[in-house]
Amino acid sequence: MRILGLSALYHDSAAALVEDGRIVACAQEERFTRKKHDAAFPENAIAYCLAEAGIGLAEVDFVVFYDKPFLKFERLLETYVAFAPKGFSSFKTAMPVWLKEKLFQKDLLAREFKRFAPGFDWMNKLLFAEHHLSHAASAFFPSPFEDAAVLTMDGVGEWTTTSLAMGSGNRLEIHKELHFPHSLGLLYSAFTYYTGFKVNSGEYKLMGLAPYGEPKYTSLILDNLIDLKEDGSFRLDQSYFDYCTGLHMTNQRFSALFGQPVRKADKDPLTQFHMDIAASIQEVTEIVVSKLCHGIKKETGARNLCLAGGVALNCVSNGKVLREGIFDNIWIQPAAGDAGGALGAALAGYHVFKSQPRSVTPGKDAMKGSYLGPVFGQADIEARLTAAGAKFTVMAEAEVTEATAQALAEEKAVGWMQGRMEFGPRALGGRSILGDPRSPTMQKLLNLKVKYRESFRPFAPSVLREDVADWFDLDGDSPYMLLVAPVAEKHRRAMTEDENKLFGIDKLNVPRSAIPAVTHVDYSARVQTVHADTNPRYHALISAFKARTGCGVVVNTSFNVRGEPIVCGPEDAFRCFMGSEIEVLVVGNCFLRKEEQDPALKLDYKNAFELD
Incomplete structure (x- = not known):
């Protein structure tokens, strides 16, 4: 049984495909359209998911939307009535959009799907899950637990803002809810x-x-x-x-x-x-x-x-x-926001609506490291980079790993695009900008000259899973960069009396540990553990960097500039490379140095995107 899940028309549209309970593909629409938080109908994400499975829409058994528009409309109306006459200007703005589009989403979705498959049976194939059930399903069903409590918290779904669900096997039931406007x-x-x-x-x-x-x-x-x-x-x-x-x-x-x-x-x-x-x-x-x-x-x-x-x-x-x-x-869904609702809707359709069985592997989740997006073959990468005007050297995989590790050891900013794109807001070593965490100037350099964003914004460490307890007060998995942990005491640097008197942003420039580029001012870090089984190439790179430096940690930030979605394809990576001060770009087995590129292809990315 194949089920397609959708989140769309509010923000962070996405699509996800589940086949016999197995997650096949997930992607956000913004990665294809290059429009941050794109809320449009996710036609590109759907096309990708179907292509990844090698099927057409006609071969999908059900399509599940991640919330119920009529309930959301009910909440909107009841809220305006409760507060009337206050808020009439907001009501006047919202109502035409609802009456024209959102209230009739089932028809809108059906029309869009008929473009994919004219014979699409929307009367029987299109289902709707409640918003927080979608969130809860995205958290429980891919988790490594046979039984769990499930806590979901967000702004608001239809009415619900916080929910407690209980999951057991293939069953998931909402037990308690908090409702809007208490959120x-x-x-x-x-x-x-x-x-x-x-x-x-x-x-x-x-x-x-x-x-x-x-x-x-x-x-x-x-x-x-x-x-x-x-x-x-x-x-x-x-x-x-x-x-x-x-x-x-x-x-x-x-x-x-x-x-x-x-x-x-x-x-x-x-x-x-x-x-x-x-x-x-x-x-x-x-x-x-x-x-x-x-x-x-x-x-x-x-x-x-x-x-x-x-x-x-x-x-x-x-x-x-x-x-x-x-x-x-504890297990946290890496695409915890609304984009992940697409996956939750598909899984709810399969397990809750259709009562299909669930298989659990103890100690291992079903998200495949969240590497669920498009992948590009080497020949395709070379053709796309050549068409973009890029100058590159093709190396063997081991040679690429060593050359990249050397560039990092030389404190160069490296764009790294390998394998399948990540699903969710975090770059996890598939579409990342990397740096040397030992450098006291790396955080400021990446923020101001590469990402073009505020200097205070922190960067995450990617650490070999086997080394995590050596560097941080954490002895467990954090593959999705969703846990903050203190840097281990032995790697910390004590502050001087004058340094302790500093306030605010003045604290930023004071190195606090042996890995200052990823150590926040409170000695914390947002940790990603890198696992050889889910991302062997990224694991090999960090291992090669460790062999050179003794440090099994690299700086990892998403491969984009402020206001831009994370890159998807080789062309996106090359544009970002040429529009920022990234010095080295590695796409598949293609190795690119900035000084070898045609200066005429340089772009001004600093002001190309809106503030995020």
């Missing part, structure tokens, strides 16, 4: 908006900014904005927010509470105040998630926990839950 995801997004970052993409920035501040406003938030119960359930005081009825996340009362207006990203600098705000909402998030997890453990007695939904991408919070030891095991 941890929307609370975090409100602070994202307040500090001048873009909602639905700038939440990473807020998390990255938090360690530069002090959580001075935690009590103010807990005393005024959120009524938090001991079991983690909560209610938000809507008198401070504008997301129910307005076109903004917060209102004047919110700004008055903290004593400053909303920061305008294009005019106002980031100050210590904004760093303290970031630290405070991050601490509140960690408190809420911890209480939710303790409450779930007390209620269910579950040994295993699965996480999904946008809040599950908060790797700092995830790391805290892991260190608290609430559950024996």
Whole structure:
């Protein structure tokens, strides 16, 4: 049985194909259209998934959409009625779009599918899963657990913002829910908006900014904005927010509470105040998630926990839950946001709707390292690079590995495109920019000259799985870069008295460990463990780098510049290479040096994309 899952028409459209319970392919539409967070019908992602399986749409048994539009419309209407007459301008903006398009999504989807297959039987083949069931299915069914509690947290689905599901074998049932407008995801997004970052993409920035501040406003938030119960359930005081009825996340009362207006990203600098705000909402998030997890453990007695939904991408919070030891095991869906809902919808269709059996391999998840996107053969790579005007040397695989390791040891910024593209927001060694973590200037160089983004944003270490406990206070798997752990004490550098007096961004330039490029100001790091069985080529590269330097860690950041989707094909990689200050590009067995390229092909990527 083949089931195609879709998420679309809100943000982060994606498609996923499941065949007899096995995940065949998953991809986000933005990677093909080159439009960040593309919400359009994912025709390119669907075409890729079908091609990967070697089938046409007619050979798909069911198509499952990741939420229920009528329930979402009901929530919209009820919210406007509850707050009327406030919010009429927002209502007037939203209604025409709903009445024209979103309310009739089943017809819209059917029309789109008929372009793939004119005889598509949409009356019988098109199914709809609820949003948080899709999230829960994406977390539980690929997990390595036969039984687990499943916690999903995001902004909002139809009505639900937080849910507890229980999974066992091929069964998955939602047990409890928190409903809109009470949402941890929307609370975090409100602070994202307040500090001048873009909602639905700038939440990473807020998390990255938090360690530069002090959580001075935690009590103010807990005393005024959120009524938090001991079991983690909560209610938000809507008198401070504008997301129910307005076109903004917060209102004047919110700004008055903290004593400053909303920061305008294009005019106002980031100050210590904004760093303290970031630290405070991050601490509140960690408190809420911890209480939710303790409450779930007390209620269910579950040994295993699965996480999904946008809040599950908060790797700092995830790391805290892991260190608290609430559950024996934790597994987080790498595409935890809405894109992953496409996979969850497909898996829910197979296991929940059609009651098909599930096979579990203890200790090993079913995500294949999240390398579920397109792959390009060597001949195809060479043809595409040649057509783009690239100058390259073709090497044997072992020679490429050694040459790349040498470039990293020389502190060069390396674009690395190998194998299948990752599914989800993290680059995991398939579409990555790499660097030497020992360099005290690498973080600043990559941010300002390669990624063209804020200097404070952190980079992740990719570490050989067998070496992780030597470098970090973590002795387990973190293949999807979704856990933050402290750098091991033996690798830390003690701060001088003067260095300890520094505040804010001034802390950035002080090396804190033997791997300063991936060590945050609080001695933490967002760890990716690299496994020889899921990515042998990346594992071999880090091993070769270790052989040269004694360091089994490299800097890993996504292969893109600020505001651009992660690269998909060789042409994307070459354009990014020529539009940034990446010095070496490695695509398959093709090795490219910047100084050998035609200067006429250089691009200005610095201002090519919108702020993310």
